Amino acid sequence: MIDERRLRILTEGAKFDVSCSSSGSKRKNSGGMGNGYPSGCCHSFTPDGRCISLLKILLSNNCIYNCKYCPNRLDADVPRVSASPEEIAELTLDFYKRNYIEGLFLSSAVDGSPNDTMERLVRTVKLLRTQHRFHGYIHLKGIPRADEALVREAAKYADRMSYNIELPSERSLKLLAPQKSKESLLLPMRQLCEERRVFREEKRKGLFLPAGQTTQMIVGASPEKDGQIVRLTQSLYRNLGLKRVYFSAYVPVVHDRLLPDRPAGQLHEHRLYQADWLLRFYGFTAEELAPEDEDLPLDLDPKCAWALRNMQLFPVEVNRAPLEMLLRVPGIGGRSAQKILEARRYTKLTFEHLKKMRVVLKRARHFITAGGKFYGANSDTAVRNLLTAGEAGENAVQLSFFSDAETALSALTGEL
Amino acid sequence: MIYFTDGTKEGFLTAFLCAYNDEDALLSSVQTQLALGQATVFVAADPQKAAKAEARLLSYDKDCMQDLFYLLRSGMSDREQIAFRYFKLLADRKRPVRGMLAEDGVIAACECIRKVTYEIHRMHGFVRFMESASGALYAPISPDNDIADLLVPHFRARLPEFPFVLHDVVRKKAAVYDGTNVFTAPLQSAEIVLSADEKKWQALWQRYYASVNLPQRERLKQMRGYMPVRYWKHMPEFDRQEPFPMETPV
Structure with missing residues (x-):
């Protein structure tokens, strides 16, 4: 049994990795312990509001x-x-058996050579899968510059793998993580993407990364604009088939002349995640969200900002608008859009109906009509003012969560 | 008229038939304080009437008994009334009403069902087993809704080699998987002899929980939103005398 001291150090070294998702794997139990839970499952929540799904730990x-x-x-x-x-x-088995966790998120510092490290990671995962017949979720961090064969071997046993691209441009990576290179990170990602594709096309037996790949980058430590970051994110989804891209707002823990002294705002990080959601679930493209050399606005969420730039498309009639358009209405999310689609098959929807159905109208009312009625503000400027005023209130609360100087470490990431 | 039922599916369906034409019908399986002068009737479950009602309702919507199943598992005291309004609408319209999401009766039923199914999902994560000396796993739970037995398939699928007991300490009953069979049984209280290492694993879990937190980013409101305090009492990570120490970053 591992001792508390090492458990603590190895956990604290791993906790800056943002991902805790355990979704995407339908791995079956064929004797032994565990299975996949395709929608993912949160087992606990820590006082920072993050969920614990996986045992997130470093090997070293x-x-x-x-x-x-x-x-x-x-x-x-x-x-x-x-x-x-x-x-x-x-540790994994005993935590899993007690239903503390949904699986393991194993990572490591590069201890010795990349190959040695990767070999130990793979050995751990293989030990769980074969000797202990563990079928719970395993997210494995890849070590850059490890052999292709080790990467392939790892993918046979893990549900998900991730290489963190760390920073949004090659130039920043060179500056801040000089021993890693763009190629050392993208090469194994491409390899896994390609091999997964072939595996699926040939319908081979067994599993090969059923939950795919993810990555993570630090934002605010280097000068890239959001427009560039959102485009990079889009290309990672399109070209490498990633399941998720995580962002982590930079907070200085180390004083270095190459790094900014001030933390990047959590709100900035939040806006990037909102943009990420718009790319993945709302049919937006990066080009619609921000020009390449500009940041996302902080005083408005990216969907509101887009809608305000495209007021000629609004208001839309909730009783007729297609799903794609409903999803573009600020304040209407996937669930609300589906509810509206379903409910309007039976009746002509009014604002009263929408309210009862718990569709949030605070922002949406400026962009929709219901049965021809419109309850929004009557000029674009008024809409903008109302929306930014609302956001300012929310931001004031948000900033008070994050803005104090003690935020040190909190958003730092980049563990291997 | 207030129609009291025994809380079962047959009881509900029998009362549904009795109350169908009563404009002011109120269905309940919970003894409530009655206003003076309210007429009440206790409806005994009648298998024949229930079967008749069920067949009729199924002819309108073949999936509607699944809705009733979850509605009657709800811990809300007005669950029978919510179900009554939903099924009355179904009987009136004579076709599935599930999608009529702007109807009050459907909104109430959907919310009630969602509370039950959402709690099942939550409990898949929040159940905490302890290991007994015999190796069997035991978890006390106190869910809002009557779902102990509905959690069994999930745990049986992932822990087929471990007998386990899910003990609903509020309703004083247990859902049991003995390694082969699944059954439910009344259970007042249980004396568990823990395995030799159980307390050590709990301590490691507490350590993990404290270490993985980012104390500088405290967001308790969000935490409580995702995991309401009422679920904490059976979780070892909260089984501490003092509040969590703020871990200093390594």
Whole structure:
């Protein structure tokens, strides 16, 4: 049984990885313990409001790399510990059995060579899958510059893998994580994408990364604009078939002349996630959301901002508008849009109906009519003012959560 | 007229037939304080009448008994009345009403069903087993809705080699998987002899829980929204005398 001290250090080294999702895998139980839960399952929530789905832990925090932003970088004066594959397997099984977790999110500092590290990660996962017949969710972090064969082997056992692209441009990566290169990160991502495609096309037996790949990048540590970040995100979805792209607002823990002294706002991060959602579920393209050399506005969510730039398309009639258009109405999300679609088959919807159906009208009322009636403000300027005023109120609360100087570390990421 | 039922499906369907033409009908399986002068009737479940009602309702909507199943599992005291309004609408319209999301009766029923199914999903994550000396797993739960047995298939599928007991300590009954069979049984209280390492694993879990938190980003309101406080009492991560120590970052 692993001791509390190492569990703590290895967990604190891993917790900056944002992903906790356990969705996307339908892995069956064929004896032994565990199975997949396609929609994902949250087992607990920590006081920071994040969910615990997976046991997020490092195999080792002893790193040969010296990425500027990382708490485990070579230069950092922190206690160095590691766990054995057996210890991690035992911990995973005993937590899983008690229903504490949905599976394992295993990562590691680059301890020794990339191949050594990757080999230990794969050994741990393989131990769980074969010897212990564990079928619960496993998210495995890939180590850049490890052999192709090891990457392939890992994908046979993991449900999801991720390589963090760390920063939104090659130039920033070179500057802040000099031992990693764009190619060292994209090469294995391409390999996995391609092999997964072939695996599925040939309908081969078994599983090959059923939950696909994700990645993560730090925003606000380097000068890239949101327009560029959103375009990069879109191309990662389109070209590498990623399931998720995570963002992490930069917070300085390390003083370095190459890094900004001030934390990037959590609100900025939030806007990027909103944009990400619009790309994935609302049919928007990156080009619609922000020009390449501009940031997303902070005082408005990206859908509102888009709608205000395209007022000629509104208001739309909720009783007739197609789903694609309903989804573009500020304040109407996927669930509301589906409800409207269903309900209007039986009756002509009024604002009263929408209210009863719990469609949030605070923003939407400026962009829709219901049965020909319109309850929005009567000029574009008035709409803009009302929407930004509402947002300012929300932001004031948001900022008070995050803006204090103590936010140190909180959004830092870039663990391998 | 107030129609009291025994809370079962047959009881509800029998009362449904009795009350169908009563404009002021109120159905309930819960003893409530009655206003003076309210007429009440206790409807005994009648299998024949119930079967008749069921066949008729199924002819309008073949999936409607699934709705009734979840509605009657609800912990809301007016669940029978919500179900009555929903099924009355179904009987009036003579076709599925599930999609009529602007109708009050459908809105209420959908919300009630969603509360039950959402709690099932939540409990898939929030159940905490402890390991007994025999190796069997035991989890006390106190859900809002009567769902202990509805959680069994999920855990049986992922832990087929472990017998387990889900003990609803509020309704004083247990859903049991003995390694082969599944059954429910009344259970007042249980004395569990824990395995030798159980407390150590709980302590490691508490340590993990405290370590994975980002104390600088405290958002308790959000946390409580996702995991309401009423679910905390059976979770070892909250089984501590003092509040969580703020972990200092390594």
